Amino acid sequence: MSIICWKDGVLASDSQVSGDTIIGSVIKIISNKHGLFGMVGSLGAGVAARNFIISCFNNDECIIAPNFMDNEKYTVIHINLNNEVNVYQNTLSNYSTIDADYFSFGSGDILAAGAMEHGASAIEAVKIAIKLDPFCGGVVQQLTLEDCNE
Numbered sequence: 001m002s003i004i005c006w007k008d009g010v011l012a013s014d015s016q017v018s019g020d021t022i023i024g025s026v027i028k029i030i031s032n033k034h035g036l037f038g039m040v041g042s043l044g045a046g047v048a049a050r051n052f053i054i055s056c057f058n059n060d061e062c063i064i065a066p067n068f069m070d071n072e073k074y075t076v077i078h079i080n081l082n083n084e085v086n087v088y089q090n091t092l093s094n095y096s097t098i099d100a101d102y103f104s105f106g107s108g109d110i111l112a113a114g115a116m117e118h119g120a121s122a123i124e125a126v127k128i129a130i131k132l133d134p135f136c137g138g139v140v141q142q143l144t145l146e147d148c149n150e
């Protein structure tokens with residue numbers, strides 16, 4: 001799994017990819033002219049879902065999501081330029097909107113949420129999840145809406 005946190009305009013994540021063992025690292029959060037995007041969960045499904053959503057936002061023809069995604073667990077987060085947070089969980093057909101001061105998703109989400117509740121930033125919360133959750137690791141990645149391309 002992973003950890004992704006949002007608080008005070010900062011989206012932060014770990015970079016570790018793991019299965020039965022640690023496999024390596026990957027970029028889990030990106031920015032473009034439509035906002036910030038992040039993914040946690042099954043790597044192949046998460047990346048495919050993120051790319052599907054981005055292609056739709058880019059007014060391109062939406063790429064077809066692979067069938068294997070139907071049995072996978074993933075969450076894609078989109079924070080638009082108006083600071084609205086939309087979350088796609090295990091489906092690309094609809095999303096829910098989060099109206100909260102902070103949030104976290106992934107295997108370290110409870111650890112990170114507790115840290116942010118007690119004053120930690122999104123970056124600090126990711127570091128805490130990395131330290132305490134064996135499925136979180138690697139370097140901390142961070143983006144803000146200022147990083148989005150016009």
